[in-house]
Amino acid sequence: MRGVxxxxxxxxxxxxxxxxxxxxxxxxxxxxxxxxxxxxLPGLPVLPVGEVxxxxxxxxxxxxxxxxxxxxxxxxxxxxxxAGEGLVAVGTTTGGIQESEQHYxxxxxxxxxxxxxxxxxxxxxxxxxxLASEFALGGERQTFSTACSSSANAIGYGAACIRQGxxxxxxxxxxxxxxxxxxxxxxLKLLSSEPCRPxxxxxxxxxxxEGAAFLLLEDEDQARSRGxxxxxxxxxxxxxxxxxxxxxxxxxxxxxxxxxTAALADAGVEASAVDYVNAHGTATPAxxxxxxxxxxxxxxxxxxxxxxxxxxxxxxxxxxxxxEAVFCVLALGAGxxxxxxxxxxxxxxxxxxxxxxxxxxxxxxxALSNSFGFGGNNATLVFARAAP
Amino acid sequence: xxxxxxxxxxxxxxxxxxxRVRTLPELADGSAKRLTxxxxxxxxxxxxxxxxxxxxPDLALVFGTGYGALAATAEFLDGIATRGAAFxxxxxxxxxxxxxxxxxxxxxxxxxxxxxxMTAREVSGESALxxxxxxxxxxxxxxxxxxxADEWTESLAAGYRSxxxxxxxxxxEGAAAVLLGAxxxxxxxxxxxxxxxxxxxxxxxxxxxxxxxxLEGASGVGSVSISAASDEVLKAETWGLADLLPAPARFxxxxxxxxxxxGLLRLVAAATRVQASPVGSACAVxxxxxxxxxxxxxxxxxxx
Numbered sequence: 001m002r003g004v005x006x007x008x009x010x011x012x013x014x015x016x017x018x019x020x021x022x023x024x025x026x027x028x029x030x031x032x033x034x035x036x037x038x039x040x041l042p043g044l045p046v047l048p049v050g051e052v053x054x055x056x057x058x059x060x061x062x063x064x065x066x067x068x069x070x071x072x073x074x075x076x077x078x079x080x081x082x083a084g085e086g087l088v089a090v091g092t093t094t095g096g097i098q099e100s101e102q103h104y105x106x107x108x109x110x111x112x113x114x115x116x117x118x119x120x121x122x123x124x125x126x127x128x129x130x131l132a133s134e135f136a137l138g139g140e141r142q143t144f145s146t147a148c149s150s151s152a153n154a155i156g157y158g159a160a161c162i163r164q165g166x167x168x169x170x171x172x173x174x175x176x177x178x179x180x181x182x183x184x185x186x187x188l189k190l191l192s193s194e195p196c197r198p199x200x201x202x203x204x205x206x207x208x209x210e211g212a213a214f215l216l217l218e219d220e221d222q223a224r225s226r227g228x229x230x231x232x233x234x235x236x237x238x239x240x241x242x243x244x245x246x247x248x249x250x251x252x253x254x255x256x257x258x259x260x261t262a263a264l265a266d267a268g269v270e271a272s273a274v275d276y277v278n279a280h281g282t283a284t285p286a287x288x289x290x291x292x293x294x295x296x297x298x299x300x301x302x303x304x305x306x307x308x309x310x311x312x313x314x315x316x317x318x319x320x321x322x323x324e325a326v327f328c329v330l331a332l333g334a335g336x337x338x339x340x341x342x343x344x345x346x347x348x349x350x351x352x353x354x355x356x357x358x359x360x361x362x363x364x365x366x367a368l369s370n371s372f373g374f375g376g377n378n379a380t381l382v383f384a385r386a387a388p
Numbered sequence: 389x390x391x392x393x394x395x396x397x398x399x400x401x402x403x404x405x406x407x408r409v410r411t412l413p414e415l416a417d418g419s420a421k422r423l424t425x426x427x428x429x430x431x432x433x434x435x436x437x438x439x440x441x442x443x444x445p446d447l448a449l450v451f452g453t454g455y456g457a458l459a460a461t462a463e464f465l466d467g468i469a470t471r472g473a474a475f476x477x478x479x480x481x482x483x484x485x486x487x488x489x490x491x492x493x494x495x496x497x498x499x500x501x502x503x504x505x506m507t508a509r510e511v512s513g514e515s516a517l518x519x520x521x522x523x524x525x526x527x528x529x530x531x532x533x534x535x536x537a538d539e540w541t542e543s544l545a546a547g548y549r550s551x552x553x554x555x556x557x558x559x560x561e562g563a564a565a566v567l568l569g570a571x572x573x574x575x576x577x578x579x580x581x582x583x584x585x586x587x588x589x590x591x592x593x594x595x596x597x598x599x600x601x602x603l604e605g606a607s608g609v610g611s612v613s614i615s616a617a618s619d620e621v622l623k624a625e626t627w628g629l630a631d632l633l634p635a636p637a638r639f640x641x642x643x644x645x646x647x648x649x650x651g652l653l654r655l656v657a658a659a660t661r662v663q664a665s666p667v668g669s670a671c672a673v674x675x676x677x678x679x680x681x682x683x684x685x686x687x688x689x690x691x692x
Contacts, residue, residue, distance in 0.1 A: 041473035042473060043472040043473045043475075085583070093485065095507075097461075104462065104465050105465060108469065109541075110546055111546045112546075113550045119547050119551075120589060120590065121589065122547070123454060123455065123507070123509050124507045125454070125507050125508040125515075126679060129509075129584065129587075129589055129681070132680075133586050138585070140583065141508065141681065142515060142518075142519065142582075143506065144505065144506060145486035145487060146490070146504055146505050157522065161522065163526070164525065164526070179465075179473075180461065180464065180465065183481075184478075184482075186473075186474065186476075187474075187475075187476045187478040187481055188481065239502040239503070239504065240500055240502060241500050241503040243494045243495050243498055243499055243500050246492065255500065258500065262528075374482065375485070375487045375491020375492070376494060377490075377503055
């Protein structure tokens with residue numbers, strides 16, 4: 001997958017808003033996790049989450065997910081006029097359920113007409129519709145909903161469409177914190193009582209987060225001919241299924257390894273060329289173990305630098321793949337591998353070359369980002385530093 | 389490239405069933421017992437499309453759904469509302485995820501290829517078809533099973549009712565499956581175009597917006613399956629096709645009702661009709677979605 005240029009970035013998370021803010025936060029190994037304040041659920045503990053500061057999106061849109069998506073997408077587009085029939089591809093797990101679940105809990109499936117505005121953006125596909133209207137974009141709209149790999153697949157598909165001739169693709173993902181996922185992950189006993197600690201010996205589980213990230217993709221020659229700054233390139237996409245279990249990964253990370261292998265083949269690079277891996281790294285015992293096994297099977301020692309940025313943002317579900325794509329682009333551009341916030345005592349059973357605390361300044365040419373989801377879905381993206 | 393249809397599957401309401409799937413066949417596979425109704429509809433359609441195929445471990449799956457497992461979502465929310473937030477049923481949460489049917493299909497079919505779930509309101513089936521064709525075209529798989537399913541629930545019906553728009557929707561449910569391959573076959577998907585128009589989120593595009601793709605897609609084909617999603621859309625489709633000469637035959641597969649996956653059900657119906665017609669026959673299947681989405685898919689009988 002050569003020649004797909006990334007020419008715009010936008011991001012909002014519990015760390016703040018904008019690429020520069022996030023790079024600064026990653027350099028400082030700052031965590032954006034704090035006690036949940038967006039809503040309360042009596043009977044459940046108030047756990048640390050990556051919650052977006054309300055001031056950043058106040059009054060932007062009645063739907064929290066749409067507001068987050070608009071904020072990130074505007075940064076990615078940055079006023080550029082997108083001509084021709086391109087693609088808007090969004091990844092999301094729950095779309096506008098932050099509002100529609102309030103309607104349901106009040107009216108329990110009845111019409112509840114006085115509150116009907118809460119239902120207006122329930123369909124996950126509505127986010128892409130609003131984005132397209134905001135930027136007056138015609139053409140194809142797609143919404144990927146493959147759980148926690150949603151936006152990684154949106155980016156991969158967007159890059160594939162650029163290779164097939166589309167002039168541009170606005171790709172990314174969004175998810176907001178909501179009662180359904182908070183209570184749902186609690187019911188699965190996957191939430192950590194403390195800020196999550198990916199790959200740590202004492203990891204307990206994940207911390208939820210919210211946010212959005214978008215990337216503007218263009219054909220590289222076309223982007224350079226219009227004088228656009230090429231921030232990095234998307235070079236590979238691989239997606240596979242474990243076909244094993246709905247909520248547990250394959251114990252040896254078989255599907256994960258196959259996704260990474262497929263992505264590297266798509267990029268036309270050897271595993272030895274990978275300098276940095278932004279791992280899925282949710283901090284659940286089973287996920288981290290399976291991913292570590294897959295990485296160890298694919299990369300010969302010492303292997304690439306590995307970190308998980310979920311210790312900083314929390315697990316933002318459908319937005320995670322796009323956020324971590326942005327982090328890979330920032331890492332490649334800055335020559336800086338971010339460390340894993342919350343990792344203080346690496347699990348000795350996981351054979352990984354962790355980025356040292358505080359991060360590492362190093363020339364990085366190729367980065368790989370993993371996103372795995374419910375249903376045994378695995379997606380891997382490969383990014384390359386932009387040629388000067 | 390060639391995109392052939394190698395298998396078709398359908399789970400649709402009967403003519404007298406008021407747009408609801410009243411009966412589903414028993415599934416022989418014991419592991420399918422815990423599936424939700426939505427997942428069972430999807431699996432039955434998938435098995436029908438794969439009836440003539442052996443094991444395909446590299447099969448790619450693309451699942452389309454507009455609303456996913458709303459019944460499971462409601463069950464989980466009912467649980468936390470009635471028993472307390474700490475007592476939501478984990479299985480209902482897992483099943484509420486849009487990707488759950490695709491995950492179940494990959495497990496039950498033993499497929500390790502890509503598995504994607506697409507959601508695009510009322511053109512979710514067409515959205516899945518388009519992505520499936522791209523997977524084939526980019527060489528990521530040589531067989532792609534496209535499945536789409538949506539279920540009728542009282543809360544969804546209440547949601548549509550609460551907005552009183554658009555008028556005269558017949559909310560239905562069902563599932564369809566299309567096995568695609570990059571090898572010669574009797575039927576081909578000649579093209580699948582997805583586009584969208586600036587439009588309020590609870591409205592369809594205007595007749596002026598819909599007309600160009602309608603005309604482009606229906607030119608040179610003998611028949612058109614129009615969506616007739618509402619009275620207003622039916623009028624727009626009739627108006628949009630009025631100047632086409634020679635006038636194509638028009639089909640309205642209204643027995644399927646209106647739902648997010650209905651486009652793929654109509655495609656299966658169109659493919660079945662075309663296959664029963666002489667080689668060279670084609671049908672253009674038109675789809676519309678609230679929020680401005682529009683699709684046009686052309687299926688052709690290419691060889692006996």
